[in-house]
Amino acid sequence: MVARTELSALRDRYDLVIVGGGITGAGIFREAVRTQASALLVEARDYASGTSSWSSKLVHGGLRYLKNGQWRLTLESVRERQRLLGEAPGLVEPQTFLMPIYAGRKPGRWLMQFGLRIYDWMAGARRSRWLDAQTTLEAEADLARRDLLGAMAYEDARTDDARLVLRLILDGCADGGVALNYVKASVRSDGQRVCGVRLSDAVSGSEREIDAGVVINATGAWAGALPGAPAGAPSLRPLRGSHLLFSPRRFGLRHAVSWLHPQDGRPVFAYPWEGAVLYGTTDLDHGETPDEPRITSQEVDYLLAGLAAQFPRLCLNAGDVISTYAGVRPVVGGGKADPSAESRESALWQTPGLVGITGGKLTTFRVTAREVLRAAARELPRLLPQDEQPLFASATPVDSQRRLYGRLGIAAAGTLMQEVPGEELSRIGDTPWTWAELRWAARHEQVVHLDDLLLRRSRLGLVVENGARALLPRVLAICREELGWDAARCDAEQARWLGRWQSQHAPPGWTA
Incomplete structure (x- = not known):
């Protein structure tokens, strides 16, 4: 507030x-x-x-860092992941990953098991396990089946960054x-x-x-x-990471799936996130200003090629993408030839x-x-920082309110339940957000522009098709009531939002 x-x-x-x-x-x-x-x-x-706001949304130790010999960074990351899982339920949540293993391809089962044993040891608990091919396909039926031996299952975490x-x-x-x-x-x-x-x-x-x-x-x-x-x-060596989002009706996943891209062996992944399926990422030198990065057609082709290799049965193409985003990582240049090795x-x-x-x-x-x-x-x-204490005071009265309390905190979530009309606690379509959260954000969270509300206070602009265009009348009605926008301001904000979405987040080939 x-x-x-x-x-x-x-x-x-x-x-x-x-x-x-x-x-x-x-x-x-x-x-x-x-x-x-x-x-x-x-x-x-x-x-x-x-x-x-344009990361991969993962709170993770980073198996890639372990592979690169960055032991201290991996250990530090795993411990912080565990801390956040304990302190911020509803905001940082556990995520099961599957890494399918195929005959004659990297990574091999024993190397993955060795790395994940170290990962588990750093976390202080055994969470990785081997799944045979049948169990793997029962978990995710659309995986490529030829030469499938099984999968390593392990635990990391996800968030809304x-x-x-x-x-x-x-x-x-x-x-x-x-x-x-x-x-x-x-x-x-x-x-x-x-x-x-x-x-x-x-x-x-x-x-x-x-x-x-x-x-x-x-x-x-x-x-x-x-x-x-x-x-x-x-x-700095600015590196661009780009992602695609899909409707779960077209690309359904129950778990996160990670695999090595067939072109360059880079790890890529897809997982259910906030009512959509998020897939990425690239890792390329970004030679332009970091102000408004956007995905390139070459990155789209690269990512779709990775999907075709791991999920051939789905025949996913650019027309299935509902939105895209790109972010620039402020990586300190170390002179590595491979950006991912920095x-x-x-x-x-x-x-x-x-x-x-x-x-x-x-x-x-x-x-x-x-x-x-x-x-x-x-x-x-x-x-000088004081003794380490929990960053977040977490208390969730019932499981159904876990998400709301995690995102807003105890006091704010409790006040929202009292302030906002009960009928606005209904979810917006197939998304996890409610109209009450939008009203609360407009009233209490320093919303200045429509994209603040659609891209950061919520993610409706990414996970709802066409930049949530069908929702805009009701969203703008909330902005009129809570922010005092007149008709001219609403029209200007809508035009600003749709222009930004089309230039930075629209799927390839999208037209109004």
């Missing part, structure tokens, strides 16, 4: 000002508020609108922090050290200077482009008054946040 604050209402000074509202900035913000420091987070666009970011930010605000979206920041210096930021609000047009004990540059793929920031950001470790740098952080993984945001605060505490000791 966070209203949007005017710049004029902000303090003159904060202990910590965080620039960047993705998973890294959100994690730092949440941990900083827990130290009792005064904290302000600003994001130039909407929260999670960059890399953090944008909702994870929002939960961290909204919980931080509930505990005394301040966060603002659509506010651009430039860094101010006094000649010797960074001393604050200059803010510009894209909504109101107002500007304001704020002093800061320490400024955090958590802008991810934009780390080297923060205006006024001193040099020191590492050289490390996903985070990189930290520090100059007087500023700490910068980029790279890293969705799964390990908490570890990264505490590392950043320890660095910031060298200048402002009160920022």
